[in-house]
Amino acid sequence: MDRPDNQERLVAMHQMLFEMARGNFNSRIPLSSYDDELETLVVLINMVAEEMKESIFHSGFINTHSTPEFITQTTLILDENYCIKSFTPEIIPFLGYSENELIHQPLATIITTTSLEHIQKLLDVGVSLPTIVALDFTTKACLSVTVSCSVGKLINRSEIILNLVTPVKPDLYYPMVSESENEKQIKTRKVDAFLIQKLYDYILAHLEEPLPSLQLLARKFGTNEHKLKDGFRHFFKTSIYKFYSHARLKRAYFMIEHTAIPLKNISVMNGFNNYPNFSKSFKKYFGFSPYELKRNEVDFTPPEED
DSSP states (O other), X not given: XXXXXXXXXXXXXXXXXXXXXXXXXXXXOOOOSOOSHHHHHHHHXXXXXXXXXXXXXXXXXXXXXXXXXXXXXXXXXXXXXXXXXXXXXXXXXXXXXXXXXXXXXXXXXXXXXXXXXXXXXXXXTTOOXXXXXXXXXXXXXXXXXXXXXXXXXXXXXXXXXXXXXXXXXOOOSSOSSOHHHHHHHHHHHHHHHHHHHHHHHHHHHTTTSOOOOHHHHHHHTTSOHHHHHHHHHHHHSSOHHHHHHHHXXXXXXXXXXXXXXXXXXXXXXXXXXXXXXXXXXXXXXXXXXXXXXXXOOTTOOOOOOO
């Protein structure tokens, strides 16, 4: 925290938070080359702004402080096999691909699997066309962009027409590193943050089950063990296993305090094989046994002895 440029980083964070408080979620704080707590906060603030912007965009709310501009009537023409036959020039700067990289390529090259299946379903079930849907496109930089799109067909022809509106990329705050390097870092850090968020959500949703090995978790989330382990420690300042163990005990604490469920049942519901192990872990973490925790249930009968 003693580096001279940390003051500039704090100022950028204050500016960002102030803009968010005013309802402007279009700006982003460029990432630095440092790997410290300030950088973690920058990544999280950028993530919050991105999520808020997406939420506001889909709700139809107009941001009076900084309303995004749009390029309208960007068009893609597909054949019956969902390959790109032609398109208007606006699609090139929007996705970052060259003309040769798009023409005659499968639509799956630039759109998510879920969105492609959505289009196919609309056409297969005979929905009245054209119809408006939200589709997730993937840029050459591997970023996902959600846009409103009209799906239609030509009369007496097999071609499929996609008309979409494409948002202009918002300006960033003053750069702390070169633009190309900064964009690369933003992409890497954002991918890492979402990966660790998925792992975090998975652990909390499976507290009643044994924690899979690091190798199995890495395979499940499509990454390597080192990235998963170091990424989790970077964002949560603890190991994956400690987080899992403490989360189980915290949930057990809440269940003991607010429910009438027997202690042995609570231990099983939180992934412990037997009550003695649960009681021992509980006492080590909280400083007292589950039996000593006061229960708020009026009609609760005395719990089992330790």
